[in-house]
Amino acid sequence: MTTHxxxxxxxxxPPGSMPTYLGMPAFPDAARKAVADSQLRRNLTHxxxxxxxxxxxxxxxxGDFQELRAAAKAIKDHALAHxxxxxxxxxxxxxxxxxxxxxxxxxxxxxxIVRRLVWxxxxxxxVKVKSMATQETGLNEALAEVGIRxxxxxxxxxxxxxxxxxxxxxxxxxxxxxxxxxxxxxRREMPGVPAGLTDDPPELAATARKHLRDRFLTATVGxxxxxxAIADTGSLVVVESEGNGRMCLTLPQTLISVVGIEKILPSxxxxxxxxxxxxxxxxxxxxxxxxxxWSGAAPGDGPQDVHVVLIDNGRTATLADRTGxxxxxCIRCSACLNVCPVYERAGGxxxxxxxxxxxxxxxxxxxxxxxxxxxxxxxxxxSLCGACYEVCPVAINIPEALVxxxxxxxxxxxxRAAFSAAATVLGSPRLLAAAQRAATAxxxxxxRRGRIRRLPPPLSAxxxxxDAPQPxxxxxxxxxxxxxxxxxxxxxxGSQPGGGRP
Amino acid sequence: xxxxxxxxxxxxTLFPETGKAVVTVLERLGHQVEFPxxxxxxxxxxxxxxxxxxAAAMVPGFARALGDYEAIVTPSASCAAMIREYYPVLAEPxxxxxxxxxxxxxxxxxxxxxxxxxxxxxxVGARFPHRxxxxxTCHSLRMMHVGxxxxxxxxxxxxxxxxxLPDAAxxxxxxxxxxxxxxxxxxxxxxxxxxxxxxxxxEVLCAGDDSCLMHIGGALSRMRTGVRVMHLAQILAATSxxxxxxSR
Numbered sequence: 001m002t003t004h005x006x007x008x009x010x011x012x013x014p015p016g017s018m019p020t021y022l023g024m025p026a027f028p029d030a031a032r033k034a035v036a037d038s039q040l041r042r043n044l045t046h047x048x049x050x051x052x053x054x055x056x057x058x059x060x061x062x063g064d065f066q067e068l069r070a071a072a073k074a075i076k077d078h079a080l081a082h083x084x085x086x087x088x089x090x091x092x093x094x095x096x097x098x099x100x101x102x103x104x105x106x107x108x109x110x111x112x113i114v115r116r117l118v119w120x121x122x123x124x125x126x127v128k129v130k131s132m133a134t135q136e137t138g139l140n141e142a143l144a145e146v147g148i149r150x151x152x153x154x155x156x157x158x159x160x161x162x163x164x165x166x167x168x169x170x171x172x173x174x175x176x177x178x179x180x181x182x183x184x185x186x187r188r189e190m191p192g193v194p195a196g197l198t199d200d201p202p203e204l205a206a207t208a209r210k211h212l213r214d215r216f217l218t219a220t221v222g223x224x225x226x227x228x229a230i231a232d233t234g235s236l237v238v239v240e241s242e243g244n245g246r247m248c249l250t251l252p253q254t255l256i257s258v259v260g261i262e263k264i265l266p267s268x269x270x271x272x273x274x275x276x277x278x279x280x281x282x283x284x285x286x287x288x289x290x291x292x293x294w295s296g297a298a299p300g301d302g303p304q305d306v307h308v309v310l311i312d313n314g315r316t317a318t319l320a321d322r323t324g325x326x327x328x329x330c331i332r333c334s335a336c337l338n339v340c341p342v343y344e345r346a347g348g349x350x351x352x353x354x355x356x357x358x359x360x361x362x363x364x365x366x367x368x369x370x371x372x373x374x375x376x377x378x379x380x381x382x383s384l385c386g387a388c389y390e391v392c393p394v395a396i397n398i399p400e401a402l403v404x405x406x407x408x409x410x411x412x413x414x415x416r417a418a419f420s421a422a423a424t425v426l427g428s429p430r431l432l433a434a435a436q437r438a439a440t441a442x443x444x445x446x447x448r449r450g451r452i453r454r455l456p457p458p459l460s461a462x463x464x465x466x467d468a469p470q471p472x473x474x475x476x477x478x479x480x481x482x483x484x485x486x487x488x489x490x491x492x493x494g495s496q497p498g499g500g501r502p
Numbered sequence: 503x504x505x506x507x508x509x510x511x512x513x514x515t516l517f518p519e520t521g522k523a524v525v526t527v528l529e530r531l532g533h534q535v536e537f538p539x540x541x542x543x544x545x546x547x548x549x550x551x552x553x554x555x556x557a558a559a560m561v562p563g564f565a566r567a568l569g570d571y572e573a574i575v576t577p578s579a580s581c582a583a584m585i586r587e588y589y590p591v592l593a594e595p596x597x598x599x600x601x602x603x604x605x606x607x608x609x610x611x612x613x614x615x616x617x618x619x620x621x622x623x624x625x626v627g628a629r630f631p632h633r634x635x636x637x638x639t640c641h642s643l644r645m646m647h648v649g650x651x652x653x654x655x656x657x658x659x660x661x662x663x664x665x666x667l668p669d670a671a672x673x674x675x676x677x678x679x680x681x682x683x684x685x686x687x688x689x690x691x692x693x694x695x696x697x698x699x700x701x702x703x704x705e706v707l708c709a710g711d712d713s714c715l716m717h718i719g720g721a722l723s724r725m726r727t728g729v730r731v732m733h734l735a736q737i738l739a740a741t742s743x744x745x746x747x748x749s750r
Binding site (some may be wrong): 031032041106341383403411418426429469475478481 | 509511513514515516517521522539540541542549551552553559560562617621645666671672673675678680684685687689693701719724743
């Protein structure tokens with residue numbers, strides 16, 4: 001990272017990179033609506049607080065979280081630095097094991113490959129395991145356009161799909177809905193739902209299970225992502241809690257997995273570190289209930305027609321950036337979302353991406369470029385409190401990346417002029433002292449009883465809800481000069497190094 | 503010890519009582535405090551808002567003004583963190599400056615850790631007979647890792663009734679220009695912080711950074727809560743001779 005003028009984020013999103021989210025407003029505008037929605041605020045606070053407390057408990061009991069975290073970071077950094085080697089090794093090993101590897105430059109290419117594979121399987125329906133990569137590519141929508149009907153089988157993802165909604169959390173996509181809202185969606189959208197359905201969670205889960213059972217048993221195509229891709233063995237790994245994944249990954253004849261190229265781990269034994277960190281950081285479980293691992297196709301056992309679609313979609317460009325590339329270490333655990341005070345109040349939809357929260361604020365503008373209003377505003381959607389970095393199991397310094405992306409974000413001309421002028425004043429002791437004298441002179445005009453209740457825009461955004469302090473009778477530097485007897489203002493002392501000392 | 507005070511532009515301009523209090527505490531402990539008037543701003547606002555070149559321009563002035571002191575003490579953990587974490591990055595293109603920055607960075611301390619960890623002092627001889635709650639600011643906790651230092655100092659203050667702040671470690675929503683650029687989310691965060699403060703029944707909210715105090719204090723004042731905000735230095739400077747808390 002240097003202080004030189006950065007080349008700037010790509011101006012526009014590559015065509016079709018995350019098509020579902022085009023036309024989103026800037027983060028502050030979307031967040032304003034969310035903040036005013038008290039039901040949403042209650043749902044989010046309730047859910048994130050519960051998972052936050054649980055996560056802290058199961059992380060603390062590890063005793064070596066910092067060591068695991070350092071190991072995870074080192075493994076990911078190594079894999080990313082040698083991605084060319086490991087990706088081709090992965091391809092060789094998948095192929096040797098009877099699977100097929102496809103390479104997709106962007107979302108549009110990936111969706112076209114999946115569409116072709118579904119057609120080749122001779123069907124127009126598929127069951128799907130929750131997958132971030134296919135959210136990113138807008139696969140469901142792309143398949144629907146050509147008449148292929150995909151059923152999401154993860155409970156929360158199903159709720160989102162039935163509600164014609166968008167996911168608002170990486171791990172818990174329906175976190176913005178409470179159980180009575182979920183009951184309403186089921187009653188409205190699920191054929192044959194019992195008339196007396198209550199909002200009792202076990203009853204809701206049983207209803208979804210019944211709805212899905214027939215689809216599992218008749219589907220001939222399963223679609224998934226993967227949490228990890230092991231180069232040495234050509235294996236894919238899916239970690240889940242509900243067992244729906246296990247069914248999608250084992251029952252259909254054809255299995256298509258869309259996997260980001262950054263998911264590579266060099267070897268089987270690297271899983272030891274990640275399978276310890278991921279469940280604890282995401283669902284706050286010591287171990288997740290279902291871990292499914294497959295390597296190509298096994299004759300007579302499970303899917304016989306096995307495909308892996310490796311997708312770039314902006315990752316290679318992100319990898320080229322010294323500071324930004326750390327975002328590629330992300331294992332999609334959501335710990336940063338659950339501790340983020342901004343996410344808790346703004347909700348996931350305001351981020352305009354399948355990747356919300358702090359990690360989304362650094363991933364989306366890198367994968368898509370800063371051309372849209374929402375992508376340009378995302379690096380600023382943080383108070384830089386650092387809670388995200390503290391919990392990240394792969395030690396992504398999100399505040400550092402945010403501040404870096406801010407430096408590459410387009411700026412309004414008026415703001416640039418104001419910051420340039422401010423830099424001149426704040427960088428000069430002489431001008432700073434002059435500004436302080438002016439503020440003192442004007443204090444009686446603007447303040448009353450020590451506070452200022454109204455300032456002009458853009459500072460009115462502060463005084464809408466908070467008083468501003470009235471400037472004091474004298475600044476610290478004039479007090480020092482007056483009582484400690486050196487130069488009366490900054491300029492005399494400022495002319496020589498170390499000036500102002502006795 | 504000969505200590506250079508880096509007062510910060512915000513405290514210098516708007517909260518001079520904090521700066522005076524730092525001088526009082528350090529001199530009471532027998533140290534020589536100097537305020538080199540050639541100091542200005544550390545550049546954090548520019549850096550964090552994405553104006554990296556403008557922030558980088560502040561680095562040489564800081565190094566010239568304060569580089570020679572045995573210890574550089576500031577009443578802002580946030581500004582201290584800016585210097586410790588990001589000055590080396592900003593100075594990187596200029597080897598001479600990078601050398602000067604590398605040499606000064608370990609001597610930059612926020613007040614609380616300087617007192618407790620460097621000087622080894624918990625009791626600074628303060629007296630402040632009021633109910634106080636302490637907000638650990640984000641950068642003090644997660645960048646400067648001040649840990650228990652502020653609590654250790656406050657517990658030694660005579661007459662103080664120190665009460666725990668619920669959800670203390672949650673951000674108040676200031677975040678520099680975030681408070682204006684994302685005003686709605688910032689205000690919602692601040693509202694929750696204010697509610698937590700009121701729950702304690704404290705007369706005074708204390709923190710180690712005037713910027714966060716300006717934010718929470720602005721909301722406390724707007725809501726007419728009657729709760730005052732004071733910098734940690736002001737409480738540590740208070741004795742039976744001073745009119746406690748009349749300063750802000």
